Amino acid sequence: MDPEEDMHDARGESSQEEEDFYSEGYPSDGEDEDDDGDDAGYDFVDNDSDDPSTDVRRLQQNYTTLNEENISQRQADDINRVSTVLSIKRWEACVLLRHYNWSVSKVHDEWFADEENVRKTVGLLEKHIEMPNKRELTCGICFENYPRDTMKASPCGHPFCFSCWRGYISTSINDGPGCLMLRCPDPTCRAAVGLDMVDSMASREDREKYARYLRRSYVEDNRKTKWCPAPGCEYAVEFVMGSGSYDVCCKCSYSFCWNCTEEAHRPVDCGTVARWILKNSAESENMNWILANSKPCPKCKRPIEKNQGCMHITCTPPCKFEFCWLCLGPWTEHGERTGGFYACNRYESAKQEGAYDESERRREMAKNSLERYTHYYERWAANQSSRQKALTDLQALQNEKLEKLSDRQSQPESQLKFITDAWLQIVECRRVLKWTYAYGFYLHENEHAKRQFFEYLQGEAESGLERLHQCAEKELQVYLEAETPLKDFNDFRTKLAGLTSVTRNYFENLVRALESGLNDVGPSNSQAGSNQAACSKSSSSKSLAPGKSKSGKSRTGGAATSSRSGSSRGMDDSIWTCDSCTCTNPKSNSHCQACDRHR
């Protein structure tokens, strides 16, 4: 089966569905706002805008993380609402809601359309039948006689003794979540046995289990909520359907796609991700060698181990050859020094690298058509592990290094936030970059213009990220090891903060372009908004950045053509490249939009 069919496409949300969801459970707008308490809720929040990790996400929070208490509270609220509107007992409302997967509106609709039928289906009797009016009654399970007032019955009036009820309820609870739909033990009777009976007769342990099943059901059977898939995490996430990106970030800090529950993969859609994951598992045997962390140095052939996050590798002395881990080409061809166009991300160019051992191996693989996939998979996997490394480094930074640095450089920790910001940016960018390789793999071969534009944007983003990662990883080391002149440290601050903001811009461009299917790449006007700190606001939003001066497809084509020529970083004559931060700027700007340096 095609996994795409099974999922909502992140981009192709049908309006039908949106309507369905907006109406669901919210009979009147705003009524639910109170439930949110001081949680972010559905408000348009912008209080995180100085946190770079949130910048690539939407400012509008379209989801809420729920803890156990929140879940119970919401559930109780829904039960109360149904109980009030339908004038039924709370336990009856609970039975109804469970049956209709906790959709308040569905319960209301069905009930008011055909109450009699609904009652029959879920086992709620309209008139309560009393137990037979005798002094002593026989329990239908243990066959013993008991005084009438010690017996209990559901509204159907079938009497059972206390201990048989307790055993009956306990057996059902220990059988699993089916206990939420328990019926009277009498086999001819379908009357519901609900929360009130459980609460009045089950043991404490069973009552707690029952409550857990109720909470679980409220999350799992409810179309609006899902558990966070992070191992050991007990939060659930409630999502407002039809409200843009599916990426959510749980309070445990794990980011995932609410739709397909894979890790967050914006800007790539769920279908592509599912195909890619399937492909990876099919090819996993062929790809094992890629995950090995050692490659021969392209110059001296000694095995070199990758033990850092950035892809810029320097061979051990005396060789000291600087090369790119991904394509094994000399780093000089990647960096800003030569102004060379970053092309390591492009599949075609990888073929043209010199005759290194590794390349020879690659050529061999081309014979069995794995080469193309290998190219994308290796980059996907490398960014994955690089992100992992960055996360570890970020943790180490927060746990000890910041304190040490604060000591060495006599700076208050509050002044060192730029370093944390840089690392958060790296972590997020590695994630985005990784998924763009899955995107690239499935981007149709003969969509040349799109492909070239995509590769240009991806290359820009990747090269920016490598510079940022290298700076955060290696240059920081100097300041950790010894006291340095304040001026040096301030320069470092300027550089790292600049690289962070430049990289953020590149990635915002990339994400925007991919989310619009590379068709309509909006000018970087919103970039100016989200990046007040580094960008001169006066820069005109109409003619910023590479090839974004005109409209639509011709612009894309133009960009593609000039990128093929490989002429420095500039795409055409209407832009210039900042020498300091390598950001591209429109000709009309006299100052760099990212670092404000004069041209």
Next chain:
Amino acid sequence: MANSNLPRRIIKETQRLLSEPAPGISASPSEENMRYFNVMILGPTQSPYEGGVFKLELFLPEEYPMAPPKVRFLTKIYHPNIDKLGRICLDILKDKWSPALQIRTVLLSIQALLSAPNPDDPLSDNVAKHWKANETEAVETAKEWTRLYATGA
């Protein structure tokens, strides 16, 4: 003796099974274990099992009546809902069990199952296939088996 703390319910059920047996059904507890019953069901008239006497064993687990009794055919029988080992596919012996059901109701249900085989909910795939493909022939086989294995000859 392990039967000393037998629940009153089981004693009552046993007494009633012995004093007023259901037509075509006999069930008597074993001497050593009052939870183990030797059962005999007569093949219902108008069914391929007519004329046969089918032996079954029935065991009441510790959790009974919260859990259903365990029942199994000992006599070989050609039936789409009964497998080679004599296990029976019957909803009240599984998820539709209720503690208000009894040994008597279970055995009556099994008797009814002999009258109305249900090849759409099969336990024995081959027999069910046979039943669906050629019912006349399958019924013949069932009759043949009844003669061979269930007539005490």
